[in-house]
Amino acid sequence: MDASSLAIESLSSMGEDIDKALDKFQKQSIQKMASKFQILLNDIIVISKSQESLLEYSKIIPRNSSRLSELANEQQLLQDQLKLTMKKGFDLSKETFFITPEIGKEFGLAFAQMNSSKSKLFERNTLSSVQNQEKAMNALNETARKIIENIKKMRESETTSGYEEFLERMKAISEKQSSINGQSMDLSLGQFLAQKRDGVIGSVLNQQNGIKKSLQQLMKEFENNPNISKESLNGILKEIDEVIKNIEQGNSKQTIISRQKKILSRMIDSQKSLTIRGEKEKERTSITAQQKEYDEIMKSNTNNDQTNLIIIDAMNEALSSGFSIEYQKMIRRYFNSMLTTKLIIDEKDDKSND
Amino acid sequence: MINPMIKPQNTVIWIASIFCIVLGQDRNYNNFQEGLSLERSGKIEEAIIIYKEILNNAPDHQPSFFQLKNIYYNRSKNKDGIEVVSKWLANKSTDLQSMLLLSEFYFRDSNEREARKIWAQFEKDHLSSKSTYRMLFHTYAKYNQVKEMERLVKISRDKLNEPYLFSIDLANYFQARQTFSKAVDEYILLITYQKQYLQFVTDRILLISDDKTTHEMIVSKLNNFTSNLNESRSILAAFYFKTGNYELSFEENKKIVTSNINDIKRWEDFATNLRKEKEYDISIRSYHYLLQNFNVNDPKILGDALLGLGFAYEDQISENQNKLKFTSWYADNIFFPKKIIGSKSFKENSFLNTIEHYQSVLTLLPSSHTTAIVHYKLGEIQANVLDDYDGALFSYEAAKKSSPNENLKKEINLKIGKLLMNAGKLNESLDYFHPGKKYYINDRTVNFINSMLYQGQINNTISFLDTTFMKIEPDNIYFNDFIELKGIIDNFYSNGTADDKYAFTLFFKSENFINQNKINEAINTLQMITSDHESALIYPLALKRLSLIFLALNEKDKAKKIATQLIDNIDFKDQALILNGEIEEYYFDNTDTALQYYKEFLRECEDSIFLEPIRLHIRQISEKNI
Numbered sequence: 001m002d003a004s005s006l007a008i009e010s011l012s013s014m015g016e017d018i019d020k021a022l023d024k025f026q027k028q029s030i031q032k033m034a035s036k037f038q039i040l041l042n043d044i045i046v047i048s049k050s051q052e053s054l055l056e057y058s059k060i061i062p063r064n065s066s067r068l069s070e071l072a073n074e075q076q077l078l079q080d081q082l083k084l085t086m087k088k089g090f091d092l093s094k095e096t097f098f099i100t101p102e103i104g105k106e107f108g109l110a111f112a113q114m115n116s117s118k119s120k121l122f123e124r125n126t127l128s129s130v131q132n133q134e135k136a137m138n139a140l141n142e143t144a145r146k147i148i149e150n151i152k153k154m155r156e157s158e159t160t161s162g163y164e165e166f167l168e169r170m171k172a173i174s175e176k177q178s179s180i181n182g183q184s185m186d187l188s189l190g191q192f193l194a195q196k197r198d199g200v201i202g203s204v205l206n207q208q209n210g211i212k213k214s215l216q217q218l219m220k221e222f223e224n225n226p227n228i229s230k231e232s233l234n235g236i237l238k239e240i241d242e243v244i245k246n247i248e249q250g251n252s253k254q255t256i257i258s259r260q261k262k263i264l265s266r267m268i269d270s271q272k273s274l275t276i277r278g279e280k281e282k283e284r285t286s287i288t289a290q291q292k293e294y295d296e297i298m299k300s301n302t303n304n305d306q307t308n309l310i311i312i313d314a315m316n317e318a319l320s321s322g323f324s325i326e327y328q329k330m331i332r333r334y335f336n337s338m339l340t341t342k343l344i345i346d347e348k349d350d351k352s353n354d
Numbered sequence: 355m356i357n358p359m360i361k362p363q364n365t366v367i368w369i370a371s372i373f374c375i376v377l378g379q380d381r382n383y384n385n386f387q388e389g390l391s392l393e394r395s396g397k398i399e400e401a402i403i404i405y406k407e408i409l410n411n412a413p414d415h416q417p418s419f420f421q422l423k424n425i426y427y428n429r430s431k432n433k434d435g436i437e438v439v440s441k442w443l444a445n446k447s448t449d450l451q452s453m454l455l456l457s458e459f460y461f462r463d464s465n466e467r468e469a470r471k472i473w474a475q476f477e478k479d480h481l482s483s484k485s486t487y488r489m490l491f492h493t494y495a496k497y498n499q500v501k502e503m504e505r506l507v508k509i510s511r512d513k514l515n516e517p518y519l520f521s522i523d524l525a526n527y528f529q530a531r532q533t534f535s536k537a538v539d540e541y542i543l544l545i546t547y548q549k550q551y552l553q554f555v556t557d558r559i560l561l562i563s564d565d566k567t568t569h570e571m572i573v574s575k576l577n578n579f580t581s582n583l584n585e586s587r588s589i590l591a592a593f594y595f596k597t598g599n600y601e602l603s604f605e606e607n608k609k610i611v612t613s614n615i616n617d618i619k620r621w622e623d624f625a626t627n628l629r630k631e632k633e634y635d636i637s638i639r640s641y642h643y644l645l646q647n648f649n650v651n652d653p654k655i656l657g658d659a660l661l662g663l664g665f666a667y668e669d670q671i672s673e674n675q676n677k678l679k680f681t682s683w684y685a686d687n688i689f690f691p692k693k694i695i696g697s698k699s700f701k702e703n704s705f706l707n708t709i710e711h712y713q714s715v716l717t718l719l720p721s722s723h724t725t726a727i728v729h730y731k732l733g734e735i736q737a738n739v740l741d742d743y744d745g746a747l748f749s750y751e752a753a754k755k756s757s758p759n760e761n762l763k764k765e766i767n768l769k770i771g772k773l774l775m776n777a778g779k780l781n782e783s784l785d786y787f788h789p790g791k792k793y794y795i796n797d798r799t800v801n802f803i804n805s806m807l808y809q810g811q812i813n814n815t816i817s818f819l820d821t822t823f824m825k826i827e828p829d830n831i832y833f834n835d836f837i838e839l840k841g842i843i844d845n846f847y848s849n850g851t852a853d854d855k856y857a858f859t860l861f862f863k864s865e866n867f868i869n870q871n872k873i874n875e876a877i878n879t880l881q882m883i884t885s886d887h888e889s890a891l892i893y894p895l896a897l898k899r900l901s902l903i904f905l906a907l908n909e910k911d912k913a914k915k916i917a918t919q920l921i922d923n924i925d926f927k928d929q930a931l932i933l934n935g936e937i938e939e940y941y942f943d944n945t946d947t948a949l950q951y952y953k954e955f956l957r958e959c960e961d962s963i964f965l966e967p968i969r970l971h972i973r974q975i976s977e978k979n980i
Contacts, residue, residue, distance in 0.1 A: 031849075042841060043963040048834040053686055062627040064560050066598040080966040088961065134829075141828035144837050148823075 030155060036092055037151045041144055043085040048140040050078055051114075055133040058126045071129075072121035079114045082140075086111065097166070097222075098150040103143055110139035166222060167271055173214050174267040180207050181260045188253035205247045212240045232270050239263045382408050386417055398425060409438075413445060423455060432463035450480055454493045461497055473502070484514060491520060495527050503527070518547040529558065534568045538575050545585045556589045560596050569597065584610055591624075600633045604640060618648050622655060626662055634670035638663060645708065653716075653724040657731035660712060664735040667705055668694060675906040677940040680967060681933045683902050687835045688800050689807075693868055695906035709735060713749075721756040729753035730766055741871055743773050768797050775801065778870045780809045795826050803839070808866035810859040812847055819843070846891040857883050857890030864899070877903060884916075894923040894930075901933065910941040928962035931955035935968075945975060 054074050061068060086107045093099035117132035183204050187197065219233050243259045246252075389404035402425060405418040412418075419442050426435035439456040443449060457472035473490065480486050487510040494503040507520045525540035541555045559576075562568050572593060579586035587610045594603035607624055611617070625640035641663035650656045671694055676682075684690035713732060719725050733749030736742040750766050750773075758766060774783040787802035799822065806815045819840055826833055847858045860883050867876035880903070883896040897920045904913035914937050920930035935951030938944045952972050956965070 038841065038845065039961075041837070045834055045838050045841065046963050049686060049838070052834065056686075060630050062595070062630055063557070064592050064596040065627075065631060066596055067631065077967055077970065081963055084965060085963065137834075138829050141833045141837070144834070145828055148837065148840070 033096060033098075033154060034151050036095075037098070037147055037154075040085065040088055040092060041147050041151075043081075043088065044140055044144045044147070047078055047081050047085060048137055048144065050081075051133060051137045051140065054078065055130060055137060058121070058130050058133060061126060063126075068121075068124050068126070071126065072118055075114060075118040075121055075129075075133075079111065079118060082107070082111055082114060096154075098154050100146065100150065103146050103150075106139045106143040106146065110136045110143065113139060166218070169214075169218050170267060170271050173211055173218070174264060174271070176207065176211055176214075177260070177264045177267060180204055180211070181257070181264055183207075184253065184257050184260055188257055201247060205244065208240060208244055208247065212237065212244070215240070229270065232266065236263055236266045236270070239266065382412055382415055382418075386415070386421075389418070389421065393421065393425070398429070401425070409441075413441070423452075426459075427455075430462065432459045435459035436463065450476070450486065450489060453480075454489060457493065458496070469497075477506075481509075481513075484510075484519070487514070488520075488523075491523060495523070518544050525558065529562060532565075534562050534565065535571050535575075537562060538568075538572060542575060542579055542583075542586065545589070546579070546583060549585060552585050552588060555585075556592050559589055560592060563593055563596060580609070584612060588620075595624075595627070600628060600631070600636050604636055607640075608643070614648060618644065618650060618652075618655060621648065622659055622662070625659070625666070629662060629666045629669065632669070632673065634666050634673065637666045638670070641666060642708075653719065653722075653728045656712065657728035660709065660728075661731040661734055663705065663708070664739040668739045675908075676902075678905070678933070678936045679940075679971070680964060681902070681929065681936055683899065684838065687838055688797075688832055689804060689835055689839045690865070691804075691869060693871070695868070695873055695903055696908075706740070709740075716752075723757055723759055723762070726753045726756035726758035726762060729756055730758070730762060730769075733766075733769060737769065737773060737776065741776075743776050747773055768801075771798070771801060775805060775808070776870060778866065778872075780805050780866070784809065795822060795830060795832060800832065800835075804869075807862045808869070810863065812843070812855065812859060812862075816843060816848070842895075846895060850891045853887060853889070854891045857887035857892045857896070860887070861892045861896055861899075864896075868903075873903065873907070884919075894920055894926040897923075898926065898929065898933070901937075905937065905941065910937065913937060913941070928955060928959035928964060931959065932964060932968060939975075945979065949975060 054071065058071060061071070089099055089103065089107060093104070113132045113136035117129040117136060120126075120129035120132065183200060187200055187204070215233065215237060219230070219237075239259055239262055243256055243263065246256045246259065385404050385408050389401045389408070392398075392401040392404065402422065405422040405425075408415050408418040409422070419438070422438055423435060423442075426432070426438065436456065436459045439452055439459060443452055443456060446452065453472060453476060457469040457476075460466070460472070461469035473493070476486075476490055481490070487506065491503060491506055491510075494506060503524070507524060511517050511519050521540040521544040525537045525544070528534070528537035528540065538559060541559055544551050545555045559572060563572055573590070576586045576590040576593070580590060587606050591603045591606035591610065594600070594606060603624075607620070610620070612620070621640060621644040625637050625644060628634075628637035628640055631637075641659055644650070644659055645663075650659065672692070675694065675696065709732065712728075716725060716728055716732070729749050730753040733746045733753060736749055737746035747770065750770050753766050754763065771783060771786040774780075774786055783801065783805040787798050787805060789799060789802060793799060803815055803818060803822075806812075806818065819836065823836065823840065826836055846861075847855055850858070860879055864876040864879035864883075867873070867879060877900065880896045880900045883890060883893060884900060887893060897916050901913045901916040901920065904910070904916065914934070917930060917933045917937055920926050921934065923930065931951050931954055935948040935955065938951065939948035949972065952968050952975075955962070955968055956972070959965070
């Protein structure tokens, strides 16, 4: 077996190792995030059960009970506990899209119902408070259900943040847009016969409408998500509408192409800004980076295997810093290129030594 | 045909007059509508002009008068009010409402003299019925003319021969102004003559008693009447209950004598309410008092009373065993049935005799739905309170034979199935509760799941839970119980190793033993986990369970030792610190050490859900110590 075959084999096995490491890391981060969700879920269940207990007692408490005044205090305590849990949920929402606005809404509903119940209990109006307590409990249970569903979704999607899902879909839409832009460009350059041109225009129009629908669907799914800029996406939609209008009215090809370019550029910007935002959020929880003296190691050339291991370790460490999948891919590419570069350098060195 | 006596010219005039009236009415109507519309849009002054104009043209136009006087009244234009009402009264001297309204305008215009003149005139000329008395009474009340009010009430009571007349009105007036003593006088007066107001008066007096300064006055006033007024005793008993003086309430209740059926109902309610208030000792005494002193013929009441008595006994034992405030063992979770651990001291006391006595009475009664209820309730007592499963089966079977309705029949069948679990016959209970393809989530589902868990069929439980979870709605009463159970399985089983999974099955084996009252076996099983499976996921939960069992058995040193071990577990640290604090506080009476644990909890578990309750508890302990 020659050196290049060996190198390819070694690289390929290294690639497998990297994939395994990445997979392991992915599983670990999902597990870690699932644990955070589980803590939140446990807290919600504790509150829901306590609310249930208060509810049951409120239903049976004698109208002339000496304990009537204590109920309002108990409700207050539960509300304080919910406040703390909501804060936990809010903090978690900075790390992941899987804490959805719907969960926030249910939290808010439970909180509001507890507030009403508390006021009524202060007025010794237990009967009326019971209704609020039931609603509060239902909202808490609904929150719990949504969290369980989202843990499942997270495990299925094999990502922890949910940013990835948005980015992937946005990327797919951008790619489609890029393809239409190409067709429009061909049209403007007169690449088609007159009869065929009408068909292509119709197809571009259809595709552009399709993109509009996909984008609208995406916006709907991520509606109310504070991390997604509605302004920017609405801007893109507006541009698409203009393009569709222009195509329908048979306006200048250059205007259409220029607008389509603008759309694509905005789509890419939107992905970029979200990625940066995602990284910023993750940086909050990441460990402070330490400067590694890799240059020295690379230069020392004492032990190839050891150097390779160091590179792989460094890569694993970088991968475990909580970056999104896109960034993880980039990191892998970067370190792979380091290994390749090193291989070439080694080969050169070997040759020169010979 | 036109009457020949009427001259044609007169006819024309007559028709013209009618036409003018109709036209005038039409015009008034349109103008009035315009006035209303202006008023609605806030153009009050313009509306006033229109109403005045209408009244100038038609002085009897009542709607315009109403609107105008209301505007003047609401905007405190008293002089204008006097003018318009006086004009109105010039033609309507019998309009008593307006007469009093005029007095109000005078009073509000600081012309008390004129107002009083009108009132005097009113008293002299118009007090003929309850409603006229009421009109004047409310005018006096509105302007805080207390003496006049009281004088008027006295006159009305004498004249109309109703000694309690206006007592609610006066009581309301005095209560609103916190003149509680006079309010209570009026309530007592009302109840003296109008017995049907007992609940109303009781509620009102109890409301007054929110102000603690009134307590002495209430007791003294009610006591003055207790000798000849049963209702007064009843209110006093309710007052003692509300203020937490249960013993006095019990004594007062003993003195009340009404009809047999009312007394029975009252004692049953009283005993039940005491149980709800967690005053078990006095609740038990009340149930006994009811059963011993009254002839309880109604089987339903008898069944309720016996069941209530049984639960009161059981709750009392449970409370004595578990003094903890914040730590519990899956409280109110249907998958962890509430079980009293250890001996039940009442097994030897009179409760058993009472049950046996009524059981023998029951056998003599003819079968009916009501006797079915009593048999069923006896079965409940035997199964849940006395742990006499054979006896319970006998009672349930007797209930089934006594013509129960469909719902009760279902309930009895469910309970018979539960007896299989209590007896540890899990294969049979699995079959018994096995749901069909289409099933509803109810007690049967819960028992099926528990049978699987107890038998160690965890994977089957998981599959079944997953299916169930898709069906259950958040408003289902068991929803959070299901989620809690799912959490236990997810946390301590699903992602675990073979050893984790084995320890998990041991854990539910011990729960099964507890369900069968085999406490020693349960302890041994839990100890197997804590000694041989220290790294198992379920280990901390087993420690907690063990500690709580030892507390229930009053082996507090053992409980404390295990609770201390639990502190090392990072996921249970908050619960462990609280448990240790509570053991010190409630079992060793060592508040200082308890506080150390609580404070450590505050320092180290700042994300815990129990943060606020413990913070409050620390404050309460500190306040007590001061």
